[in-house]
Amino acid sequence: MPAGVATVSDAGNSDRALPDGVQRRTFDGEQSLATRGEPVYGEPTDGPWRAWDPHRSKLAATIESGLDTGLAGDDNVLYLGAANGTTVGHVADFAGRTYAVEFAPRPVRDLLDVCETRPRLFPLLKDAREPATYTHVVESGVDAIVQDVATRGQAAVAARNAQFLADDGRLVLAVKARSEDVAREPEAVFEEVCAELRETFEVLAETRLEPYHDDHLAVVARPR
């Protein structure tokens, strides 16, 4: 672990890092992260609040793991790997303009339903490896890139999209070891991905996402 990279043990109380619009609330007697918005995936609700399940969301797991994501309420966000909108729906509940990139048409159909009640959530049926195809839509200087793409070359995807990030913006990335190489030890994959990330970003913090997601590493970084 390079000097200056925070780990969970020194990241402190995760609640200090909750963005405005994200709260810890009680659903059916259980504490959970929560955002305010229309339900998306049958999650428990309490009035306008809906539970944000860390077992279904790497970003929720990252927050639960205690990393300071640097995310703030009303941030403009570029979200890479939106799938059917489980996580990006929560992001759009608290963030500002939220651009949701997903290249598979099937989940994008469900994503469109999530967008219906979220006027600041913009779905983009695009390949995150080809940001030139959406530079005309996504503004430059977004406050955060949140990335959860299950593909080989996750560091390269982040590097190619860094052009959209404000100088003081944050990359919040979930690295899936098996998408890089099913046969290698996850720890070796994570070292390689982080080394490649450091060519473009300064890595501020990282943590494994067990027990919520096996063989995933969460990384928070900012542009160099």
Ligand code: SAM
């Ligand atoms: N982030 C989602 C959530 O928490 O609700 C789950 C994302 S799922 C683990 C990974 C997604 O990345 C899949 O829907 C896959 O189609 C998408 N994906 C993989 N490679 C991609 C690429 N190059 N461009 C856009 N999406 C990609």
